[in-house]
Amino acid sequence: MREGLDQxxxxxxxxxxxxxxxxxxxxxxxxxxxxxxxxxxxxxxK
Amino acid sequence: MHGFANPARxxxxxxxxxPVLVLSGLALSTAAVAWGxxxxxxxxxxxxxxxxxxxxxxxxxxxxxxWTTIAIASLVELVWxxxxxxxxxxxxxxPGAAFTAICLATGSIWGxxxxxxxxxxxxxxxxxxxLLFLYFAYIALSGAVSREGAPSRIPAIFGxxxxxxxxxxxxxxxxxxxxxxxxxxTMGKSAIDPVFLWxxxxxxxxxxxxxxxxxxxxxxxxxxDIQAEARLRRKALGAA
Numbered sequence: 230m231r232e233g234l235d236q237x238x239x240x241x242x243x244x245x246x247x248x249x250x251x252x253x254x255x256x257x258x259x260x261x262x263x264x265x266x267x268x269x270x271x272x273x274x275k
Numbered sequence: 276m277h278g279f280a281n282p283a284r285x286x287x288x289x290x291x292x293x294p295v296l297v298l299s300g301l302a303l304s305t306a307a308v309a310w311g312x313x314x315x316x317x318x319x320x321x322x323x324x325x326x327x328x329x330x331x332x333x334x335x336x337x338x339x340x341x342w343t344t345i346a347i348a349s350l351v352e353l354v355w356x357x358x359x360x361x362x363x364x365x366x367x368x369x370p371g372a373a374f375t376a377i378c379l380a381t382g383s384i385w386g387x388x389x390x391x392x393x394x395x396x397x398x399x400x401x402x403x404x405x406l407l408f409l410y411f412a413y414i415a416l417s418g419a420v421s422r423e424g425a426p427s428r429i430p431a432i433f434g435x436x437x438x439x440x441x442x443x444x445x446x447x448x449x450x451x452x453x454x455x456x457x458x459x460x461t462m463g464k465s466a467i468d469p470v471f472l473w474x475x476x477x478x479x480x481x482x483x484x485x486x487x488x489x490x491x492x493x494x495x496x497x498x499x500d501i502q503a504e505a506r507l508r509r510k511a512l513g514a515a
Binding site: 236237239240241242243244246247248250252255258259261262263264266268269271272273275 | 293301322323377484500
């Protein structure tokens with residue numbers, strides 16, 4: 230360990246990047262899928 | 276394989292498979308992450324930072340796996356004109372880029388306390404950064420082609436050419452001197468103690484299931500957009 234930094238700070242930062250990035254990807258993909266499938270249903274009804 | 280080329284059949288399978296993959300992926304990756312954070316002892320050399328490997332290694336695997344998916348789907352699109360192959364390739368690009376970026380970020384965060392630096396221009400790190408730029412180029416290219424409306428083979432050819440980088444990433448730590456450690460997991464062999472290996476495997480399977488679920492969701496979105504646009508175009512032509 231260098232500069233007296235706590236190793237746990239790095240561990241928490243890495244996990245935060247991964248959890249936030251993965252959840253954003255899942256939620257964005259789900260919302261995009263729902264919106265696109267709604268557009269398709271709307272186009273069928275028109 | 277051509278049986279799955281039918282979009283209606285694909286949708287029938289994808290509708291039940293998507294929640295199965297996403298929910299099982301979320302459950303397994305959450306359990307593996309919790310296991311890695313709480314039930315694994317610090318490593319003799321790396322200390323507590325060994326826990327970063329439980330998220331760094333799966334994201335590296337998925338970054339390379341994403342481009343391998345693009346390359347295989349591109350080959351199927353070019354050779355067999357499989358109607359869903361181009362959609363599968365496009366759907367894999369954003370999640371592949373996201374996990375490549377996560378791999379680079381977590382590797383950099385791991386490198387600072389372990390190597391004493393955030394970044395070095397060695398073979399593994401540089402080839403992984405090249406992979407991220409290839410993803411950006413593929414996303415821009417396939418987006419531009421789909422806006423034009425005409426079918427094009429250019430993204431598929433780019434996907435195949437870019438696959439050259441995947442074995443370079445894999446062999447980079449063998450071919451060149453590197454701060455990055457050599458492969459710890461090879462076919463049938465492991466240099467990792469089981470106490471670290473099992474949570475690593477669980478995290479890799481969990482994130483892979485999630486990755487598959489995200490690709491299915493993005494394929495469904497792309498397919499729905501194409502079907503909606505085709506239907507509106509047919510109606511406009513019928514009304515004219």
